[in-house]
Amino acid sequence: MEKTKKKLDAWQEFRTSPKYYAKRIRMRNNLKNFLLGLFRFIIIVGISYVILAPVIGIITQSFFSRQDSINPMVFTIPINPTLERYEMSLKYMDYLPILGRTLLYVGGVTVLQLLICSMVGYGFARYNFPFKKLLFGFVVVMIVVPLNTIQFPLYVTFRYFGIGSHTVNLLKTPWPTIILTAFGCGLRSGLYIYIFNQFFRGLPKEIEEAALVDGASPWYTYFGIMLPNASPAIITVAVFSIVWQYNDSFFANTFNISDSILITRKLDTLINVIANGEKIYTIREQQLYFNAGVVLVLLPVVIIYLLLQRRFIEGVERSGIVG
Amino acid sequence: MTVKERKKGFRLSYEQRNSVRGYAFILPWLIGFLVFYVGCLIQLVQFSFLDIKIDAATGSRIDNFVGLGNYIEAFTAHATFKQVLTSSVMDMLIDLPMIIFFSLFVSLMLNRKFKGRAVVRAIFFLPVILSADAVGAAITRAMELMNVGVSSTSQEMTMAGGVSVSYYIQLFGDLALPPALLEYIVGAVNRIATIIKGSGVQIILFIAALQSIPGSLYEVAKIEGATGYETLWKVTIPMLMPHIITNTIYTLVDRFTTSQVVQLANETYQRYNYGLSSVFSLTSTMITILILGLIVYLLNKRAFYYN
Structure with a gap:
């Protein structure tokens, strides 16, 4: 009896002590954090599933053999995996040479985008000139009015490119894209100019003042000092530009760029080419080849993205896109 | 010199x-x-008043001035234009708030520190790579044809799971939710795949914006005893307001370029009906810009600029 009372007293004392409250609060916080973590985990897994599921489906299907594709018991994991789909797709897409040309085209256009857009962004960020506000408004107009709106005039411009009656037909070549990009009107150039403008505005003015005092010319200040310091913005724009240019269908369709330059255009015709070449008439099987083609086409850009991904996200955070 | x-x-x-x-x-x-x-x-404005033919033999252009003929045809005679235009505009207006809310929600979630954050961020940006134009169209086509593995709309899911969705809708209807709101939510659930795919860039922008909010503001809020909920509404959202505007612009333009009406203009143009195609492009762009201007104006009134 005595013992129990003592215990009870000790408990009472503990319950009113600050220690007890600290413990309760800690436990409550732990529980709250655990539940929040669980909630976040479930949501993230769910959303990731929606994003990744079609990708996983396409990748595994590309290994399906004919039996697997017919067998209703096979779901996602093939029983008799085969590499034949890849062999055929590689062969009929003429994969490596065309991929090389595509990467050259995309890389070249990206370098042009970086050069021109950073220059324009810098000009807007650091120099004062008449009509600056109005002209920057035009950059926003370029973001808001997509190129899709002027698709047909663009087509006409490059179908009959030149002055007066001296015109050349630039369709089917990569020149329209290159010319447009070189004049700051490429794919989403407005957005890139905006990003660079925001970034350069965030850099301290003292750097250039020092350069000016030391007698550096504006061009040297820009190429020698500002551009090397702009790596976060450059990475951001480079990733956007590579990914969007590679996946672009607007320029490809409008200017009918030849499929010996663009691998994504080759993909469009892959099913028909394989179906005719290999005498495959069931849609189900044609699709298997197509899956392999999609994987092959996506692979380079996914690899590039994964390599640059960490620096890309840091770049977005530091480049003051949002600033 | x-x-x-x-x-x-x-x-x-x-x-x-x-x-x-x-x-x-x-x-x-x-x-x-x-x-x-x-x-x-x-040129686009000019073309919209012309009837353009391209001579098959010489490849030269033959223009005929038809005045407002193309406009009249688009709005009175064309079978689908008005319908496609309204449904595209409605789609844009429905998707816009959902994408903004979703990307805001996800970025708030991803902004915390937890294990595997880098991987999750990489996954969430993946749709930008996968669903952009060329390959995205190919994948969609593949999904339609194959009916593979994964169903991403609620309708398909319920078909597979044997659950009656209409029962649950009925259930919420009995809770006396306004039918318009209910329809909107059901629509949102149906569009979940579209919304997730459409918010890659927005999530990244919001994460960047969240990182740029000075930590001192949160410290003050904490010392003053604000709860997490209050901090969200009094600190985070006001500080994000300018970026919400940026994202609104990006989302609307992005939705517009992938909308049906742009596709219709594209198809018309591929059928060599250039004048009509110009009218479609011109009117749909004007309407989009009007909507955009209105929304940005309304948001701007409530925005607060820190610097």
Whole structure:
């Protein structure tokens, strides 16, 4: 009896002590954090599933053999995996040479985008000139009015490119894209100019003042000092530009760029080419080849993205896109 | 500038020199904008009044002036234009708040520190790679044809799971939710795949914006005893308001370029009906810009700029 009372007293004392409250609060916080973590985990897994599921489906299907594709018991994991789909797709897409040309085209256009857009962004960020506000408004107009709106005039411009009656037909070549990009009107150039403008505005003015005092010319200040310091913005724009240019269908369709330059255009015709070449008439099987083609086409850009991904996200955070 | 010129009084003031240099930097873009963008917009307006034929033999263009004929045809005679236009605009308006809310929610979630954050961020940006134009269209086509593995709309899921969705909708209807709201939510659930795919860039922008909010504001809120909920509404959202506007612009333009009406214009143009296609492009762009302007104006009134 005595013992129990003592215990009870000790408990009472503990319950009113600050220690007890600290413990309760800690436990409550732990529980709250655990539940929040669980909630976040479930949501993230769910959303990731929606994003990744079609990708996983396409990748595994590309290994399906004919039996697997017919067998209703096979779901996602093939029983008799085969590499034949890849062999055929590689062969009929003429994969490596065309991929090389595509990467050259995309890389070249990206370098042009970086050069021109950073220059324009810098000009807007650091120099004062008449009509600056109005002209920057035009950059926003370029973001808001997509190129899709002027698709047909663009087509006409490059179908009959030149002055007066001296015109050349630039369709089917990569020149329209290159010319447009070189004049700051490429794919989403407005957005890139905006990003660079925001970034350069965030850099301290003292750097250039020092350069000016030391007698550096504006061009040297820009190429020698500002551009090397702009790596976060450059990475951001480079990733956007590579990914969007590679996946672009607007320029490809409008200017009918030849499929010996663009691998994504080759993909469009892959099913028909394989179906005719290999005498495959069931849609189900044609699709298997197509899956392999999609994987092959996506692979380079996914690899590039994964390599640059960490620096890309840091770049977005530091480049003051949002600033 | 040579010494001789300076003596003649050719010297520009500092400001004048600065403006010349400024123009030098933006010159390539300025030329491109005036020649290609403005030029093409003017041409587009011209084309919308013309009936254009391309001579098959010589490849030369034959223009006939038809006045408002194309406009009249688009709005009175064309079978699907008005319908497609309204449904595209409705789609844009429905998707916009959902994408903004979703990307805001996800970025708030991803902004915390937890294990595997880098991987999750990489996954969430993946749709930008996968669903962009060329390959995205191919994948969609593949999914339609194959009916593979994963169903991403609620309708398909319920078909597979044997659950009656209408029962649950009924259930919420009995809770006396307004039918319009209910329909919107059901629509949202149906569009979940579209919304997730459409918010890759927005999530990244919001994460970047969240990182740029000074930590001192949160410290103050904490010391003053604000709860997490209050901090969200009094600190985070006001600080994000300018970026919500940026994202609204991006989302609307992005939705517009992938909308049905742009596709319709594209199809019309591929059928060599250039004048009509120009009318479609012109009117749909004007409407989008009007909507955009209105939304940005309304949001701007409530926005608060820290700097």
